[in-house]
Amino acid sequence: MYPAPSIIAFSTLSGLGFGLMFWLGIGMPGSTGLVAFVFFAIAYVLAGAGLIASTFHLGHPERALLAFTQWRSSWLSREAVGAVAALAVMGLYAIGRVFFAASWIPIGWLGAALSLMTVLTTSMIYAQMKTVPRWRSPLTPALYLALSLGGGALLAGQVTWALLLIGMAGLLQLAWWWHGDRAFSDAGTTMASATGLGHIGRVSAFEPPHTGPNYLLREMVYVVGRKHAFKLRIIAFVLGYALPLAFLLVTFSHWMGLLAVLSHITGILASRWLFFAEAEHVVGLYYGKR
Amino acid sequence: MTSLPDSTERKLGLVIDLDTCVGCHACVVSCKGWNTENYGAPLSDQTPYGADPSGTFLNRVHSYEVQPAQGAAQLVHFPKSCLHCDNAPCVTVCPTGASYKRQEDGIVLVNEDACIGCGLCAWACPYGAREMDAASKVMKKCTLCVDRIYNENLPEIDRVPACVRTCPSNARHFGDLADPDSDVSRLVVARGGMDLMPEQGTAPVNKYLPPRIKDRLDRIDDADVLEPFLDVVTDQPKGFLGWLDKALDKI
Ligand code: SF4
Ligand code: SF4
Numbered sequence: 001m002y003p004a005p006s007i008i009a010f011s012t013l014s015g016l017g018f019g020l021m022f023w024l025g026i027g028m029p030g031s032t033g034l035v036a037f038v039f040f041a042i043a044y045v046l047a048g049a050g051l052i053a054s055t056f057h058l059g060h061p062e063r064a065l066l067a068f069t070q071w072r073s074s075w076l077s078r079e080a081v082g083a084v085a086a087l088a089v090m091g092l093y094a095i096g097r098v099f100f101a102a103s104w105i106p107i108g109w110l111g112a113a114l115s116l117m118t119v120l121t122t123s124m125i126y127a128q129m130k131t132v133p134r135w136r137s138p139l140t141p142a143l144y145l146a147l148s149l150g151g152g153a154l155l156a157g158q159v160t161w162a163l164l165l166i167g168m169a170g171l172l173q174l175a176w177w178w179h180g181d182r183a184f185s186d187a188g189t190t191m192a193s194a195t196g197l198g199h200i201g202r203v204s205a206f207e208p209p210h211t212g213p214n215y216l217l218r219e220m221v222y223v224v225g226r227k228h229a230f231k232l233r234i235i236a237f238v239l240g241y242a243l244p245l246a247f248l249l250v251t252f253s254h255w256m257g258l259l260a261v262l263s264h265i266t267g268i269l270a271s272r273w274l275f276f277a278e279a280e281h282v283v284g285l286y287y288g289k290r
Numbered sequence: 291m292t293s294l295p296d297s298t299e300r301k302l303g304l305v306i307d308l309d310t311c312v313g314c315h316a317c318v319v320s321c322k323g324w325n326t327e328n329y330g331a332p333l334s335d336q337t338p339y340g341a342d343p344s345g346t347f348l349n350r351v352h353s354y355e356v357q358p359a360q361g362a363a364q365l366v367h368f369p370k371s372c373l374h375c376d377n378a379p380c381v382t383v384c385p386t387g388a389s390y391k392r393q394e395d396g397i398v399l400v401n402e403d404a405c406i407g408c409g410l411c412a413w414a415c416p417y418g419a420r421e422m423d424a425a426s427k428v429m430k431k432c433t434l435c436v437d438r439i440y441n442e443n444l445p446e447i448d449r450v451p452a453c454v455r456t457c458p459s460n461a462r463h464f465g466d467l468a469d470p471d472s473d474v475s476r477l478v479v480a481r482g483g484m485d486l487m488p489e490q491g492t493a494p495v496n497k498y499l500p501p502r503i504k505d506r507l508d509r510i511d512d513a514d515v516l517e518p519f520l521d522v523v524t525d526q527p528k529g530f531l532g533w534l535d536k537a538l539d540k541i
Contacts, residue, residue: 059407059427066386077385131416196484201358209350216418283418
């Protein structure tokens with residue numbers, strides 16, 4: 001799949017933002033006043049920037065309101081509803097924290113739950129795609145949730161939780177790669193099943209339907225990035241998981257914390273790039289590609 | 291509403307005969323011609339006469355080589371457009387309700403005024419039947435020529451999809467696949483019509499008729515008509531052929 005920068009930025013940043021909101025919502029940290037303001041501001045900037053980035057991907061952003069209507073069937077619509085609900089509820093909670101030094105606990109927990117649900121809906125947009133076997137696994141939502149919670153804990157200064165959750169996310173990431181590398185062949189969709197000609201013999205693409213690339217090839221059959229995939233996986237793993245854990249374990253200071261956050265975000269951006277660039281859509285089979 | 295109907299009264303669709311398709315791309319051209327100037331946004335082209343031409347098509351013809359374990363390879367031309375799936379994944383992922391499947395005839399359509407151009411439906415379709423138009427930024431797909439098949443301004447013979455009307459080798463058939471007595475349903479039964487990617491669970495309405503085994507090159511022994519002619523190269527050729535054989539040996 002084509003790794004669109006807007007989607008990569010969106011899913012990484014808003015995942016972190018909603019993760020931070022979760023921790024703020026359950027009162028960890030339970031700061032008030034100016035400190036709380038800074039925390040909430042960071043969460044809103046991350047989540048909001050992600051949401052704005054995602055609209056760059058749309059052909060007709062002016063009709064985006066319609067995307068709130070199909071929550072009964074569409075994960076993308078659920079994501080839109082969840083994101084706005086989470087931002088609204090957490091906004092209310094933030095007002096209490098910042099201006100009244102009050103902790104309206106039920107509202108905070110509701111906001112925390114909505115934040116997590118938003119991350120879940122994001123991951124389900126991918127996990128539901130039967131056409132992209134690498135994504136279609138319960139490991140996808142598990143990884144997204146662990147990353148959001150872990151990254152959020154890192155931003156919220158919850159060191160123990162950050163260690164635990166980022167460690168867990170690292171393991172999930174390895175499991176996800178391991179599963180993903182087998183998923184396409186396990187899914188059983190082949191050129192034989194795509195063309196229905198397998199009973200005659202071995203099928204190979206003789207001539208594509210046109211002489212140049214088309215939307216399908218550009219969007220769904222992105223093969224350019226796979227060459228360096230292995231190196232990038234190592235970079236993603238070291239920066240996204242191993243180094244942040246090391247920074248946190250050394251001695252916790254704000255500088256170490258900042259380094260851990262920057263390293264984590266860079267690593268997760270690389271991992272998210274691979275999430276798309278390595279994902280093979282079954283339509284590639286019609287072109288004799290994967 | 292992007293929930294799918296529980297069932298549709300009819301299942302209008304195509305039956306495509308891989309045995310007779312000659313790969314002429316006439317259906318591709320007539321589809322583009324009809325659909326670029328009728329229902330919805332035109333099917334745009336980008337730099338059509340430039341170095342890197344590209345454009346939106348609702349129907350494309352692939353060609354495959356199929357190599358049996360023994361014998362000659364077979365070339366199969368393979369037209370592909372939306373299969374109007376019963377269990378269409380492209381419909382349920384749509385966040386806006388722009389994509390829908392019609393209860394009355396099962397046709398899958400896009401309401402272009404509601405499409406935000408997110409592209410998710412194209413991701414969900416395993417067949418590559420949806421293309422985002424680069425100029426209008428909305429999703430385009432086969433409408434089964436919904437603006438022809440019910441169009442009383444057209445002579446009756448033209449009230450079929452443009453591709454079906456055009457096909458010079460009668461490789462495309464249009465009808466109601468929910469009716470077991472329709473011509474298309476009988477054709478599917480008689481010829482062993484099949485689903486593409488059945489494991490994807492999309493339950494496509496369109497069916498493909500598998501090609502018959504065509505080539506007899508491998509059965510050279512049966513070619514008795516040609517036998518006298520194949521006999522010419524004997525051990526001791528005589529006459530003109532003998533002279534030619536020797537002359538050629540000398541060169
Ligand atoms: S062929 Fe693709 S676009 Fe058409 S109904 Fe099936 S899934 Fe949807
Ligand atoms: S591109 Fe348009 S039709 Fe397709 S899912 Fe998005 S809004 Fe729906």
